[in-house]
Amino acid sequence: MVILKSPREIELMRKPGELVAACHREIAKMIRPGVTTREIDAFTESWIRRHGANPTTIGYNGYKYATCASVNDVIAHGFPGDTPLQDGDLVTIDIVADYEGWVGDSAWTYAVGTLSDEAEKLMRVAKECLYLGIEQTKVGNRIGDVMHAVQTHAEQNGFSVVRDLLGHGVGKSLHEEPNYAHIGKPGKGFRLKEGMVLTIEPMINIGTYRMTIDEDGWTARTADGKLSAQYEHTIAITEDGPILLTDQGDPN
Numbered sequence: 001m002v003i004l005k006s007p008r009e010i011e012l013m014r015k016p017g018e019l020v021a022a023c024h025r026e027i028a029k030m031i032r033p034g035v036t037t038r039e040i041d042a043f044t045e046s047w048i049r050r051h052g053a054n055p056t057t058i059g060y061n062g063y064k065y066a067t068c069a070s071v072n073d074v075i076a077h078g079f080p081g082d083t084p085l086q087d088g089d090l091v092t093i094d095i096v097a098d099y100e101g102w103v104g105d106s107a108w109t110y111a112v113g114t115l116s117d118e119a120e121k122l123m124r125v126a127k128e129c130l131y132l133g134i135e136q137t138k139v140g141n142r143i144g145d146v147m148h149a150v151q152t153h154a155e156q157n158g159f160s161v162v163r164d165l166l167g168h169g170v171g172k173s174l175h176e177e178p179n180y181a182h183i184g185k186p187g188k189g190f191r192l193k194e195g196m197v198l199t200i201e202p203m204i205n206i207g208t209y210r211m212t213i214d215e216d217g218w219t220a221r222t223a224d225g226k227l228s229a230q231y232e233h234t235i236a237i238t239e240d241g242p243i244l245l246t247d248q249g250d251p252n
């Protein structure tokens with residue numbers, strides 16, 4: 001069942017969204033060769049708690065960390081760890097926080113030091129995919145309209161869109177209905193309604209869209225070992241257009 005949010009509830013969802021976004025801005029300042037994703041995770045957990053919120057992913061389906069930290073060929077759900085980030089790495093930090101019962105969810109890919117031209121293009125196109133999708137999140141459009149914009153832009157640039165990890169409704173829970181892949185056809189899929197709060201979170205790969213999961217049961221990697229990038233916002237659908245609940249400018 002899709003849980004529609006009233007205007008008052010959407011107002012309440014601004015706070016966790018703003019906290020997640022502000023935390024991303026702080027993380028952006030930490031990204032450099034030599035820092036570990038464990039350090040970023042520890043910072044994130046304490047920053048979220050210090051701001052009166054809760055790191056939603058800790059204990060979520062047995063997940064242990066405040067962030068997912070997905071380096072290079074890791075698409076999503078990477079564990080924070082002790083390997084220092086290296087010049088040329090891509091790292092996606094995904095943060096979820098809940099504040100007074102409402103959840104915000106946003107992932108962002110960061111460049112570590114100087115990237116290859118190809119990695120830079122991947123980041124740019126993945127971010128463009130997010131915003132092209134968001135442009136289509138109008139009341140009355142269908143999710144296929146949104147994801148067609150995402151998929152077309154990725155594929156026209158020679159990249160692929162991950163199919164096995166889905167966007168989702170967000171509210172009092174991190175994962176609500178509906179769920180949807182980031183590919184689609186115009187006019188297909190569910191219709192966007194006033195009061196839906198959704199993530200748009202395309203994962204864009206340089207090579208194949210296929211993925212594998214590590215033995216840890218979480219870490220999703222590209223099947224060909226090539227790079228992946230992801231940008232995610234939590235957005236509210238309204239008659240006046242989308243509200244980007246996790247938007248605080250571009251932390252990159």
Ligand code: CO
Nearest residue numbers: 105199201232
């Ligand atoms: Co999400």
